[in-house]
Amino acid sequence: MADIQADRKGISSQHEHIDPPEKPQYMAGVDAETAAYATGPPVEIDKATDRRLFWKVNQRILVCMVGTYFCQALDKGTLGFSSIMGIQEDAGLDSNKYNWLGTILYIGVLVGEYPTNFLAQKLPVAKYLAANVFLWGVVIAVSTHIFHCFESCVQPIFIQMTSMWYTRKEQPILTSLWNCMMGVQMMVGGIMAWGTSHYIGHAIRSWQLLFLVLGVATCVWAAFLAWYLPDSPMKAKCFTEDDKRLLVERVRANETGIQNKTFKRYQLVEALTDPIIWLYVLMQVSSTLVLGGLGVFSNIIIKSFGFTTLQTQLLNIAQGAVTSAVMVGGASLSSWTDQTIWIMHLWTIPPIVGTAIIFTIAPTESTRVGLLIAFYCTQFIWAEGNLLFSLISRNVAGQTKKSTVLAMTFIAWAAGNATAPQIFQSSDAPRYTKGFTAHFCLYGIMNGTLLVTRCYMLYMNAM
Numbered sequence: 001m002a003d004i005q006a007d008r009k010g011i012s013s014q015h016e017h018i019d020p021p022e023k024p025q026y027m028a029g030v031d032a033e034t035a036a037y038a039t040g041p042p043v044e045i046d047k048a049t050d051r052r053l054f055w056k057v058n059q060r061i062l063v064c065m066v067g068t069y070f071c072q073a074l075d076k077g078t079l080g081f082s083s084i085m086g087i088q089e090d091a092g093l094d095s096n097k098y099n100w101l102g103t104i105l106y107i108g109v110l111v112g113e114y115p116t117n118f119l120a121q122k123l124p125v126a127k128y129l130a131a132n133v134f135l136w137g138v139v140i141a142v143s144t145h146i147f148h149c150f151e152s153c154v155q156p157i158f159i160q161m162t163s164m165w166y167t168r169k170e171q172p173i174l175t176s177l178w179n180c181m182m183g184v185q186m187m188v189g190g191i192m193a194w195g196t197s198h199y200i201g202h203a204i205r206s207w208q209l210l211f212l213v214l215g216v217a218t219c220v221w222a223a224f225l226a227w228y229l230p231d232s233p234m235k236a237k238c239f240t241e242d243d244k245r246l247l248v249e250r251v252r253a254n255e256t257g258i259q260n261k262t263f264k265r266y267q268l269v270e271a272l273t274d275p276i277i278w279l280y281v282l283m284q285v286s287s288t289l290v291l292g293g294l295g296v297f298s299n300i301i302i303k304s305f306g307f308t309t310l311q312t313q314l315l316n317i318a319q320g321a322v323t324s325a326v327m328v329g330g331a332s333l334s335s336w337t338d339q340t341i342w343i344m345h346l347w348t349i350p351p352i353v354g355t356a357i358i359f360t361i362a363p364t365e366s367t368r369v370g371l372l373i374a375f376y377c378t379q380f381i382w383a384e385g386n387l388l389f390s391l392i393s394r395n396v397a398g399q400t401k402k403s404t405v406l407a408m409t410f411i412a413w414a415a416g417n418a419t420a421p422q423i424f425q426s427s428d429a430p431r432y433t434k435g436f437t438a439h440f441c442l443y444g445i446m447n448g449t450l451l452v453t454r455c456y457m458l459y460m461n462a463m
Helices: 034-040 047-080 097-124 125-143 148-167 172-178 181-197 206-228 243-251 263-274 275-304 309-337 340-346 349-360 370-395 399-423 433-462
Strands: none
Touching: 034 349, 047 097, 047 125, 047 148, 047 172, 047 181, 047 206, 047 243, 047 275, 097 125, 097 275, 097 399, 125 148, 125 206, 125 309, 125 340, 148 172, 148 206, 148 243, 148 370, 148 399, 172 309, 172 370, 181 206, 181 309, 263 399, 275 370, 275 399, 275 433, 309 340, 309 370, 340 370, 340 433, 349 370, 349 433, 370 399
């Protein structure tokens, strides 16, 4: 049975929870820019035209989303890479201070989350995104984690862009493609960290060189974004006027809106009072409390199995490949089976098994490979956030409501990531049994929330 999602008007044809669509495009209150292309009767788009538009959109939108998320993931990963490159010794950080460095990073994201969602609705999204990318590139280049609020705009803007440019059918796999850059950055970042680890200089340390290179590269990418990425289908100068109308038409059936710069209070109230949204928030918190710890401490944990610093850097390549595969695999299965929630349940099994192995088996020369494989199993949890993003993108209608929901879920995302490093305490090293015990509890909460979500959807559809 396909995932069942509540529809206040009954069971949707997509079998998913779909909020009531916004008022028809031709009615008062609609965004004027959108109305110029969306008015009139529906237009039939043949398969050849639809395919042509899809690939033209990919050349602009998907390329920019993939590249930007790769930069963000790589920049966030610098803390993990530098953890075994001497940053703790050079900066005088004990384990607990290092934990707080990981926490401060996400506190910056947390502080910036609501303001950036508000501004993203009011300002041209491409230009606003490019400005933030440039500013966080500067922050990375000077090796500080205090002002990571500039990164808080990325995922909310990407979810808005995904629903703006792609159909409901396309959204799960497209969301997974930019999300799986988290795995790609592990591979590329591992190679870069391995290379800079060989640098021996007096002016700057190897980990500082890594920060500098990534920061400058991010600033260059921001300039490219400002030039290449359109703000919306209506403002895309790279498309003809006819193509703009067709681009708006092909996402009309999404019933989630394209663009509206008017704040609508009733949608804010809907977001705050809809139980399904709070279940999304709980899913986000439980998954990021696991991910945040694994992300910041991954290299430390792998090195504790008995690998050298350089070996650990190179092992990031395999870890990244696994992460990318499970993200794309989860999204593909979700799209193919229309069983998003069941896939999310299924994808928690390998992390539970992997955590149990790490928890019970001590690291020795003979067990380190098995422990490494067990740690790779924990990477399946990365797909949970990816699948949750696709649910939000497909099923929340109205720009004000969507902005509010994105702010809520990404505040939960930042709060979870900020808290997660505190689960791993220096007194618990190197096995971190208390941290992994907490992960067991979080997997239980995650599965329980998924079950409640499905039951709630069944109840709403039965009404």
